[in-house]
Amino acid sequence: MDQRVLNWGIFLLLCLTWGSSFILMKLGLDSFSPYQVASLRLISAGVALLPFFFRFIRQTPKGKLPVIILSGMLGNGIPAYLFCIAETRIDSSLAGMLNSFTPVFALLFGLLIFKAGATRRQLAGLAIGFVGVICLFLAKGITANQYWYYGLFIVLATACYGLNIVLVHHYLKGYTTLQLVSVSLFFMAMFALPVLLLSDFGAAFRTADRPWMSLGASVVLGVMGTGVASVLFYQLIRSAGAIFASMVTYGLPVVAIGWGLLAGEQVNVLQVLCLAGIMGGVYLVNRK
Template identity: 45%
Template sequence: MADTYPVSAWAKLCLLALIWGSSFFLIKKGLLTFTALEVASIRLASAAAVLAPFALVRVRRIQRHQWPIILSVGLVGSMLPAFLFALAQTHVDSGITGALNALTPLFTLLIGAFIFRQWVTRRTLFGLLVGFIGTLTLVLVNASGTLSLNAYALFVVAATCCYGFNLNLIKAYLPDQTPLTITGVSLLMVLPVALLYLAGPSEVFAKLEGPTAWMSFSAVVALGVVGTALALILFNHLVQIGTTVFASSVTYLIPLVAMLLGSLDGEHIGVWQLLGMALILLGVGLANRKPTPNKV
């Protein structure tokens, strides 16, 4: 029998799932007051700001040839997904967004195999397939048992593709950098974009006088500090201590948290959603056994 990952690795994976699973609920609350672009900008700015002191003292650790990779991590791993998820949730429920986010391991696998030439075991492929079927069940079947798909969900699909590419970048080109360095410096590089938008065309400061403004603002800041900054450090750590598939499989657990919070906030969960979540959990267990020498 192949060795499994240690309990500590699974504990970190579950903690990350709780944090990121709550992100969709926080985005939903942020959108009560702010536009999608404002939510994304506040999220990025708060995440970069809290890590700035740590990032500035680590800038010299980045080698010259790694700067394009760090910039790519900031753009593809943080900035673009932040905007895409906020845009998607203007028309997609938080629970369904969390379910769609589980596409990340599939894109991680495909990009790793076709671009980065990584090997894939049969067991990993089967586990991903089972989890993907569970994800499709959550995405394509609504609580009443009928087929339903919102076109705005394509923004989430694009974001998961970004995540898949970003995972492979970190694993292939930044193995010598710490998670705090990768996260802090990459966020610092995209901070000017968020600040320029907040100081320019956005109406964030004017909206802070509204009745739900500070609740929404606090939700998005929490999303940035905990759900982006601290969570990305933990995520990048998982990428380095395990495989890219193991780290990205946190997105199989995220729908469980996202749909639970959504149900508590009035979103209905039906039998098909429970079946989809069960398949996702089965897929996680199958896909995240340590690879064996037998490869295909």
């Protein structure tokens, strides 16, 4: 098979996988608490990447483990819980749209913490992205949902993602994505396990209407949305380059909106225009 065709296949699969994560969270929350869904996601992802963990842990210097664990907290652990908490009150489509703000935070933290240089175009993209998020809240949250502020949990999660990108760039160069993800997710699974066990996880199977469907959605979320997707993303970077791989950011919210519409969520034209504004800001931030 032609490598370009394979690259586009992986690209589309990543958009579908990551874009479906938000509706899978909603399905998991039908029967479980946000803390249980997030814990199941992290544990499932850690188990899925366990073979890679055993391979890479021997190659990882002990002095780097605290930084890798911190990267895991920022890149997977904390956001997993924040997203699930947010989706108890907001639509999965809105969560997918807000998630697209991550590259803007990466630039912002690079400027504030590491004094990285930025062009006027990137600063303009930063401003446009922030305006787009504010308008998105106005278009969806404040006017139609008294719990609009739960969307701020998503914004905080994207801030964690952005900070993690900067952290990895400055302190974890030389380590492959697969190495970092498999090692960090193992420790995230270890942290999530007691949270799940102490949450009376079995109660849902006695009282909920569709616990097995929610369990399946949460496990697929972890295995596919975090574990397998990370491996695919790593492969796409190697075969097509980081710039092409980063374009997944643009396809992900489209899939999230599609699933939201199928689930009966309301998505209006104004929201789509706000998303276009955020994407325009992200484009200005990332454009070489």
